[in-house]
Each structure stands twice: as structure tokens, then as C-alpha cells.
Amino acid sequence: MIPYNPQGLTPEEVAASRAAHGENIITPQRDDSAWRLLAEKFRDPIIIVLLVAAALSLAMAFMEGNFTETIGILCAILLATCVGFLFEWDAMRRFRRLNRVNDEQPVKVRRGGVMREIPRREVVVGDLVSLEAGETVPADGELVEAVSLQMDESTLTGEPETAKYVDEELFDPEATYPSNRLLRGTTVRDGYGRMVVTAVGDATEAGRVTEQATVQSGEQTPLHRQLTRLSRQIGKVGIALSVLIFVILIGKAFLVEGLADAPWPHVVRIVLNCFMVSVAMIVMAVPEGLPMSITLSLALSMRRMLKTNNLVRKMHACETMGAVTVICTDKTGTLTQNRMRVQEIIRYGLPDERLLGESVAANSTAFLDADGRPLGNPTEGALLEWLRRENGDYAALREGVRILDRLTFSTERKYMATLIERCDTRERFLLIKGAPEVVLARCDAATVPAEIQEQLLGMQRRAMRTLALAYVPTNASRIEEAEEPYRLAAVAAIADPVREEVPAAVAECMSAGIAVKIVTGDTAATATEIARQIGLWNDAEDTDRNRMTGVEFEAASDEELLARIGSLKILSRARPLDKQRLANVGISLGSGTSVAKDASDITLLDDSFRSIATAVMWGRSLYRNIQRFILFQLTINFAAIVVFLAGSVMETEMPLTVTQILWVNIIMDTLAAMAMASLPPQHEVMRERPRRRDASIVSRAMVRTIATCGSIFVVVLLGMLGWWLY
Numbered sequence: 001m002i003p004y005n006p007q008g009l010t011p012e013e014v015a016a017s018r019a020a021h022g023e024n025i026i027t028p029q030r031d032d033s034a035w036r037l038l039a040e041k042f043r044d045p046i047i048i049v050l051l052v053a054a055a056l057s058l059a060m061a062f063m064e065g066n067f068t069e070t071i072g073i074l075c076a077i078l079l080a081t082c083v084g085f086l087f088e089w090d091a092m093r094r095f096r097r098l099n100r101v102n103d104e105q106p107v108k109v110r111r112g113g114v115m116r117e118i119p120r121r122e123v124v125v126g127d128l129v130s131l132e133a134g135e136t137v138p139a140d141g142e143l144v145e146a147v148s149l150q151m152d153e154s155t156l157t158g159e160p161e162t163a164k165y166v167d168e169e170l171f172d173p174e175a176t177y178p179s180n181r182l183l184r185g186t187t188v189r190d191g192y193g194r195m196v197v198t199a200v201g202d203a204t205e206a207g208r209v210t211e212q213a214t215v216q217s218g219e220q221t222p223l224h225r226q227l228t229r230l231s232r233q234i235g236k237v238g239i240a241l242s243v244l245i246f247v248i249l250i251g252k253a254f255l256v257e258g259l260a261d262a263p264w265p266h267v268v269r270i271v272l273n274c275f276m277v278s279v280a281m282i283v284m285a286v287p288e289g290l291p292m293s294i295t296l297s298l299a300l301s302m303r304r305m306l307k308t309n310n311l312v313r314k315m316h317a318c319e320t321m322g323a324v325t326v327i328c329t330d331k332t333g334t335l336t337q338n339r340m341r342v343q344e345i346i347r348y349g350l351p352d353e354r355l356l357g358e359s360v361a362a363n364s365t366a367f368l369d370a371d372g373r374p375l376g377n378p379t380e381g382a383l384l385e386w387l388r389r390e391n392g393d394y395a396a397l398r399e400g401v402r403i404l405d406r407l408t409f410s411t412e413r414k415y416m417a418t419l420i421e422r423c424d425t426r427e428r429f430l431l432i433k434g435a436p437e438v439v440l441a442r443c444d445a446a447t448v449p450a451e452i453q454e455q456l457l458g459m460q461r462r463a464m465r466t467l468a469l470a471y472v473p474t475n476a477s478r479i480e481e482a483e484e485p486y487r488l489a490a491v492a493a494i495a496d497p498v499r500e501e502v503p504a505a506v507a508e509c510m511s512a513g514i515a516v517k518i519v520t521g522d523t524a525a526t527a528t529e530i531a532r533q534i535g536l537w538n539d540a541e542d543t544d545r546n547r548m549t550g551v552e553f554e555a556a557s558d559e560e561l562l563a564r565i566g567s568l569k570i571l572s573r574a575r576p577l578d579k580q581r582l583a584n585v586g587i588s589l590g591s592g593t594s595v596a597k598d599a600s601d602i603t604l605l606d607d608s609f610r611s612i613a614t615a616v617m618w619g620r621s622l623y624r625n626i627q628r629f630i631l632f633q634l635t636i637n638f639a640a641i642v643v644f645l646a647g648s649v650m651e652t653e654m655p656l657t658v659t660q661i662l663w664v665n666i667i668m669d670t671l672a673a674m675a676m677a678s679l680p681p682q683h684e685v686m687r688e689r690p691r692r693r694d695a696s697i698v699s700r701a702m703v704r705t706i707a708t709c710g711s712i713f714v715v716v717l718l719g720m721l722g723w724w725l726y
Helices: 011-021 034-041 045-064 068-098 205-213 222-255 264-285 289-306 317-323 353-361 378-389 394-399 436-441 452-461 502-511 524-533 550-555 558-564 576-582 594-599 609-649 658-677 683-687 700-725
Strands: 106-111 114-119 128-132 140-152 187-199 310-312 326-329 341-347 401-407 415-422 428-434 465-473 487-495 515-519 547-549 570-572 587-589 602-604
Touching: 034 068, 045 068, 222 264, 222 317, 222 609, 264 609, 289 310, 289 317, 289 609, 310 609, 317 609, 326 609, 341 378, 353 378, 353 394, 353 428, 353 465, 353 487, 378 394, 378 465, 378 487, 394 401, 428 436, 436 452, 436 465, 436 487, 452 465, 452 487, 452 524, 502 515, 502 609, 502 683, 515 524, 515 576, 524 547, 524 570, 547 550, 550 570, 550 576, 609 658, 609 683, 609 700
Parallel strands: 326 515, 515 570, 547 570, 587 602
Antiparallel strands: 106 114, 106 128, 128 187, 140 187, 310 602, 341 487, 401 415, 415 428, 428 465, 465 487
């Protein structure tokens, strides 16, 4: 046990500790300023190409005295960047409203022999903190006292109930965090404890998670990589065509038109004109409407995904979800309901049902609120919910008895006992509930059926928490006076049930070629049972190679994990940083912590895995809409370039001015982009395999369509041009 002063720190020690370790404040993620957010929009590869085209157009404008083309390109840039900026800024405002942190929460500490309350931010290393049920742990610390201490560690591990001890003999060797360690942000569910603070602020586990989770990896999204590749290809094609037309025009001028014999001022003017035409070719090759169309598609998807309970903070995350090949999901709250429920109760020789109801209602410290939600211990709350479903009014049963004596549940005893007296008959019963092995040991062997061990084992195999209830009639006035052996009343199986919509959503993801992995802080047995219930685990096919513990995962090198990660289905006893090591796109729960939501790209407002599958469908449909627009725009650009090239070689003026090209690419294409972006998501995309990471956004089928349709347009347009000329 860590050495400490039972009287707490003195003022001098507090000042020295704060100077050495700092304040108990986690440095928040720094939100991008409005200017930085706007500047990021100009890093888009297509926008960069447009900026180069604008610079070239500006040079031409100074020579000709006509700035129309330059203004048109700049308008295209501003439209595309400002729309994206406004939608992301709006999402950021929504996120700020969703997630607020309060460092003024009062904390009970002992300092200088006096118990006092201080704000959470003033807690320092070495403080002796007292914690009771319902209170949140203000910093990391080591327990020096624990009485029936049950912690909710779901903020870090996803697990709502974890027992904590001071006695090393009771430590759980498979626990995600040591059994005598309390962590900032976790909550006391039941019991009482005192701890000595060992870390504050950024040095806490929550602080480390925040720091690691908010570090930008710099890895580009799949769409960004594909657009970068497309912009480079367009740039190369544009430059090649520009050089080609410049060579053709200069060659025609010198070889056909006899430019070599003309005076040099005329030669300079002709060469400059050829250069302007070739630059116009570059402007024509660039799809000015593409950034606007992509921005509109992503922005509209952000708004519409919000209606499906997906709050998207980063615009490109909309599409990135469509490219996922693996989904790593937590168990509690996402796959399950995060609400303990009685799955089964087996009764054993009860004299009447009233006694079972009293065993549940009177031998309990939990309550149900006006909406029927449990208050207090979640296991006891689950029993009360069961009693109410069985048409039992637990409040009436409680009022019908008088509590004579009680032993509250403790992790050392592993049971709770209550001595009651019925108000109407004056009968007295001693009621007990707790761990089956403890309760059965106190029962009369004649009341314990032979098959009970097999029944208990079957429940535990299904990852259910088992609870035994027993009773004994007595005339005692205190619990310790009762010496009669108990009679077994019932055994209850309690579990956090799987959400009804999850198995179908998991099956849909798997049919879409997406691997699903459960990453949870719970035990391997519980995680495996949940995986079995949602259709992820098959006992006939899956083995221990398909699951790992957090300890094994942390110890493994990246090379070892790469060799095994493909077959991994379950990572149990996982810590938050294990999840960060696995995932590219972070998705948090609306009911989750500020740490998780700060680090995430998408927040599920309804906490359900079903919304993840919906986000994948949206992402895939969005990518298909973007491909449709690219097909539409490149077909037009292909036809325009060929017509422009042919018209420049022929004895004609330029068939299209740069202004006309911009009008087509920006105004007409933007309207088409809005139409294509508004196409609803289609469920059929979930039957396709995920696209390859190195796949081009312009597929071979699209190239064939561009060439075929573009050629038809060229023939028609050149035919019209020839008809009017000749």
C-alpha cells in the first residue's frame, strides 16, 4: 500500500505538490480557429490546381485586359471552399453544445486533519480523497480503504461495474486496471472508499488518452488520396495537351503561314497568342465544378446523416465510413443496451410467490424512478424491473414489511441479508441474496437440487451474472441470532441484453465485406458470448487465435499484430489506447465522455451499432454519387478539349472561350452536382465488397463511358461546326 498521512496534506505540502505536478486540469483539444479551418479548405488538391489555373488566367488577363476568366475561376474557388467551411463550422458549434466539461465539481479531501470540499481542479498529488456512491473520481489514485466499492469504468473501458479492493488476495488478475487503482472520470456505483491521489491532469490515464487520441496522424482519407491522384493526372494531361497544342499552333504558323519571314513584333504577338491558347487548354482540362460538387455532396450528407443519429464533425469522414473494411466496436451500450436485465429465474420450492417478491423488494437498496429506470445498484435494479414486469408492485411489498436488521452487500461477504417482519401476519423471515457459491453453502442441502450446478454453469457459459436467493423463517430479532440453515428460493440469471437491431446490422456489415471486431474491457467469456449472440462467433470454426486480451495486445509488436489482426474477432480487457491503436476513424457515443467525443470524427447520438452500419451505407452511396458527377464532368471536359483542339488547328476562332468553359463547369455542373448529391442512399451498396485502398476514383468502366459518350459529343459538335463554316 502507498504510504500516506491519514491527516492529509498541509497547506505547504499542497503548494509544493501543485508546483511539482501542476493543476488537475486536462489540456483540452484545441479547436481550429475559423481562419485555420478556412485555410484547410485551400489544401484540397483540386483547389490547388484551380489556384494555378487562376494564376495563369490572371497573367493572360493582364495581357488582354479582360479579367472575366480570372474572376470566374476565383468565384469557383471561393464557392467550393466557403460552403465546406460553413458546414464544418456549424458542425463544430453543434459539437461544443454536445460536450461540456466542468472542472468546478466539488471533491471531498482531508487536509491538515480537516475534511473539506474543494473544486476538482484544485486536487493535487498526495491528497486523501473520500468517495461515496454517485461521485466521480477527480484524479488517478490508489485505494487505502474500500468498503463494498463498485466502480463504473465505462468512461475508459466500457464496463459499468467493476469491484475494487485494498486486500491483494482479492485482486482480479484479469482486470483491465489494477483492482486497487481508481481512475479519473470513473464513477462510484456502490460502497465507499478513500484514495491517495497519484496523478493529476494530463498525467492521469484520462489525460494520456486525451493526448494520444487527439494527435492527428496525418494520414489522408481514402477520398483525399484518390482526389490527389486525380488532380495530378488532370494536371499532367492538361500540361501535355497544352504543350501539344502550342507545338501544333507554332508549327502551323511557321510552316504553313510563313511566320518565319514576318517582322519580329508580329512573330512575338503570334507566339504570345499561341501561348494564351495553350494556357486556356489547361484551364479547360481542370474540372472547376468538381470541388463544389464534392463539397455539396459531403455537406448535404453531413446534414442528412444527422437525422440518422450520426453527428459528423469532419466533412470527409462522411465518405471515409464508406471505405471501411473493419469496424472495431465496443460492447457495452453499442452492441448491448447498457442496462442489466433478468434473463431467467428458476424457482425452487417456494411456499408462496409473495416470499419471492419480498426477497427481491425488501432485501434491496435500489429503486425505480418514475420512468421505471433503476436507481442504485444495477443488479438490484434489474431484479426490481423483473418484479414489476411480473405484475409485482415492489413499493407495496416493501411497505408491507418492517425491516428489523440488515447487512448490506460487501465484496468481502458477497451477499446481502435482511431480516423482515410482515405487517399483517407478524411472520419473520431472514432473506439473503448473493453469489451462488456463498448462498448455497449456507443452505440446507435438502433444499438444493442436484442439477443446480449444471444450471448455474449453463448460465455462466452464456456470460450471465448469477445470483442466488434464499430465506428462512425465524423468531430472531437480529441477523446474528438466526442459526437455522437457509432454504434455497431461486436462482436469477442477469445480463446486459444485446440490442434487438444489432444482429441484423452486423450481418449486413459482414455481407458487405466488412470485418467486425469487438473491443471491450469486459472478460473474454462475456465478450465471446455477446459475439455468439450477434452472429460474429462460431464455436465450430473460431478458436483462441481469434481473440486476444489487452495485455497480450499491448505486448505484441506491430509486425506480430499485422500477422494476426486479420483473424482477430475479440479483444477483451482492452484499454482506450488499445482502441486508438486499432482504429482510423473514431466514432464516439453521444452518452460517452468528453475524451472520446473530442477524439472522434463521428458521434452516434443514439449509441447504437445500427447507426454505424447506416453511416457505412451513407458513405458508400456518397462515393457512388461523387463518381457519377466525375463521370458527368470529365465527359464534358473530354468533349470540350477535343473540340477546342480541333477548332484551334482548323482555320477558325476558338470554338469555346474560357468564360464559356467556366460557365459550363461551374454553373451547369453545380446544379448537376446538387441533383446527384441529393440522391438517397441505396441499400444495394451494402451487398458490394469494400473498394481497394489503391483503387482509382475513375474506374475502367468510367473511362470507357467517358471515351464513348465524349466521342459522340465531339462528332456532333464538329459536324455542327463544319456545317456553319463550310
